[in-house]
Amino acid sequence: MFMDRKAALERIKRMSHWVGWDVGLILVACVLTVLLGMRFDLVEKFYDFTRSHDDWQLDEFALVFITLSVGGLFLSVRRYVQMRREFLRRVRAEEKMEYLALNDSLTGLPNRRAFIQRLENHLANPRGKQCAIVMIDLDRFKPVNDLYGHDTGDRLLQVISQRLEAEVRDDEILARLGGDEFAAMICYVPGDERLERVLTRMVRAAEDRVEIDRVVCRIGTSIGVTVLPAGSQATSSQLLKQADLALYNAKRTGRGRHVYFDDEMNEKAEARSGLEIDLREAIRSGQIEPYYQPLIDLTDGSIEGYEVLARWQHPKHGLVEPERFIPIAEDTGLINELTRALLRTVCEEARTWSDGLFASINISPVQLRNENIVDDILTILGEFGLPASLIEVEITENALIEDIDMATTVLNRMANEGIRLALDDFGTGYASLNHLRSLPFTKLKIDKSFILSMQESEESRKIVNSVLSLSKSLGLTSIAEGVETREVADWLKDAGCGQAQGFYFGRPDPHVLNSILEASANNNVGQLKTLAVKGKAEDKAPPLKNGTSDT
Numbered sequence: 001m002f003m004d005r006k007a008a009l010e011r012i013k014r015m016s017h018w019v020g021w022d023v024g025l026i027l028v029a030c031v032l033t034v035l036l037g038m039r040f041d042l043v044e045k046f047y048d049f050t051r052s053h054d055d056w057q058l059d060e061f062a063l064v065f066i067t068l069s070v071g072g073l074f075l076s077v078r079r080y081v082q083m084r085r086e087f088l089r090r091v092r093a094e095e096k097m098e099y100l101a102l103n104d105s106l107t108g109l110p111n112r113r114a115f116i117q118r119l120e121n122h123l124a125n126p127r128g129k130q131c132a133i134v135m136i137d138l139d140r141f142k143p144v145n146d147l148y149g150h151d152t153g154d155r156l157l158q159v160i161s162q163r164l165e166a167e168v169r170d171d172e173i174l175a176r177l178g179g180d181e182f183a184a185m186i187c188y189v190p191g192d193e194r195l196e197r198v199l200t201r202m203v204r205a206a207e208d209r210v211e212i213d214r215v216v217c218r219i220g221t222s223i224g225v226t227v228l229p230a231g232s233q234a235t236s237s238q239l240l241k242q243a244d245l246a247l248y249n250a251k252r253t254g255r256g257r258h259v260y261f262d263d264e265m266n267e268k269a270e271a272r273s274g275l276e277i278d279l280r281e282a283i284r285s286g287q288i289e290p291y292y293q294p295l296i297d298l299t300d301g302s303i304e305g306y307e308v309l310a311r312w313q314h315p316k317h318g319l320v321e322p323e324r325f326i327p328i329a330e331d332t333g334l335i336n337e338l339t340r341a342l343l344r345t346v347c348e349e350a351r352t353w354s355d356g357l358f359a360s361i362n363i364s365p366v367q368l369r370n371e372n373i374v375d376d377i378l379t380i381l382g383e384f385g386l387p388a389s390l391i392e393v394e395i396t397e398n399a400l401i402e403d404i405d406m407a408t409t410v411l412n413r414m415a416n417e418g419i420r421l422a423l424d425d426f427g428t429g430y431a432s433l434n435h436l437r438s439l440p441f442t443k444l445k446i447d448k449s450f451i452l453s454m455q456e457s458e459e460s461r462k463i464v465n466s467v468l469s470l471s472k473s474l475g476l477t478s479i480a481e482g483v484e485t486r487e488v489a490d491w492l493k494d495a496g497c498g499q500a501q502g503f504y505f506g507r508p509d510p511h512v513l514n515s516i517l518e519a520s521a522n523n524n525v526g527q528l529k530t531l532a533v534k535g536k537a538e539d540k541a542p543p544l545k546n547g548t549s550d551t
């Protein structure tokens with residue numbers, strides 16, 4: 001289609017030259033006639049001839065002939081000017097279409113088609129150059145668009161594209177693929193640091209503040225890179241897929257960074273697509289089941305509730321960890337169905353729990369994008385005749401960043417219905433203190449990375465101490481996850497931490513009773529009353545011991 005248009009353009013240009021030639025030839029013929037006439041006194045000879053043949057009326061014929069010739073010449077020139085004007089108009093229109101076909105109208109950058117053409121040209125004729133294919137995807141762009149409108153979003157894209165373009169040389173290319181997605185082809189010399197420097201600067205360029213009509217926007221970018229060694233046989237679509245996989249990894253591993261493609265990513269992607277196919281069926285047939293990890297009140301060692309952690313009993317691959325299948329459920333839109341299935345099993349189980357115990361369930365950031373999650377939880381609780389106070393919802397800090405307005409609506413509704421809210425993995429994300437103050441959280445969950453490193457790291461102990469005082473001053477309950485030793489449990493208790501969970505108290509287990517027995521066997525749980533699972537635990541729990549053991 002594009003080649004047809006290009007060929008047509010050439011034809012039109014050629015035709016415009018031919019018409020020019022025609023008129024030129026006529027003019028040359030006229031000039032030659034006049035010159036020849038002067039050279040050989042043709043006018044005088046013709047005059048003598050007409051005088052000698054007066055009865056032929058030749059002078060009148062000559063007059064008619066000259067008038068017609070001059071008129072014809074005039075019409076030809078006029079027609080030529082009109083045609084040339086028309087040709088040029090069409091040429092310009094074609095050139096504009098060609099530009100639009102290859103460029104993005106918002107940023108003026110080359111578009112996806114131009115990028116792929118350029119990549120394919122490079123693959124066909126690398127001229128010894130080595131290139132890296134770079135996929136760039138902006139982080140947190142959608143909230144800007146939603147919050148301040150598309151005009152602001154568009155201007156932001158223009159600013160960012162100019163900044164990114166400044167990092168790219170003339171012999172390289174930066175293209176906008178669509179939305180907030182860009183791609184670049186950067187040349188590099190192995191061993192030279194330039195590629196690394198360009199990528200780092202691109203990440204920084206996107207992170208720097210942008211002010212549009214007094215609105216300050218702060219976004220970021222994640223970048224996936226695949227390098228193309230000289231002599232590589234890879235096709236353009238393979239390279240784009242590799243850079244995309246690297247980008248996916250950059251997004252999954254914290255954003256605001258660049259990640260290089262490696263072969264392991266391909267293997268993981270293949271394994272992932274296998275799981276993706278199986279997941280829907282797994283949810284329906286009950287292969288995804290809740291494991292329960294006790295949440296301990298540090299003041300008296302009693303069990304307050306359980307965190308519900310999903311596990312997949314895969315018929316072929318055995319036990320699959322949530323870190324492998326939750327992201328798939330999020331990306332494929334199955335996460336709500338998965339949460340509903342888990343919650344039903346939890347409710348079934350919770351009917352046998354003694355009063356006051358609660359189940360803490362994890363909700364993914366994507367689930368805060370609409371209010372259905374609140375209705376889902378309430379409907380299922382209703383089906384089992386259970387109160388909203390049975391449920392605590394754990395939300396990671398980053399979930400708030402994605403779309404703070406919607407998240408606020410959903411969280412306020414949950415709180416109004418009596419569902420408690422905990423801020424999970426605190427310290428690893430971007431939640432601002434303002435979120436903590438303005439959103440209805442009742443609990444702060446200190447991320448296990450700080451707790452696990454507390455014994456070796458003074459820094460971690462300082463961070464934990466400050467989170468504890470922050471949570472105290474905001475009137476929130478604090479809970480530490482990842483408590484693996486008695487020393488850490490004691491330290492946290494002395495520092496005023498309210499609750500804890502971790503392998504020291506009990507590992508996640510599919511049977512609540514087992515986790516209770518494990519906790520009490522370790523003598524980490526002080527009061528038998530909280531061990532009670534109606535009619536079950538009292539007779540099974542072993543007597544409490546005074547000694548302690550670190551598991």
Ligand code: C2E
Pocket residue numbers: 293308309310321322323326339342362363364394424425448452481482483484501502503504508
């Ligand atoms: P999370 O919410 O931070 O869950 C705590 C993780 O720490 C769990 O990993 C738990 O097994 C682990 N853990 C608990 N105590 C200790 C300890 O003493 N030491 C160490 N090293 N680890 C400990 P798990 O079960 O693999 O879950 C991983 C993540 O998967 C969870 O992190 C949560 O973000 C996500 N997840 C699990 N179930 C669900 C679910 O049903 N829905 C959603 N959206 N996410 C889930």
Ligand code: CA
Pocket residue numbers: 307362394424
């Ligand atoms: Ca959690």
Ligand code: CA
Pocket residue numbers: 424425445447448481
């Ligand atoms: Ca956590």
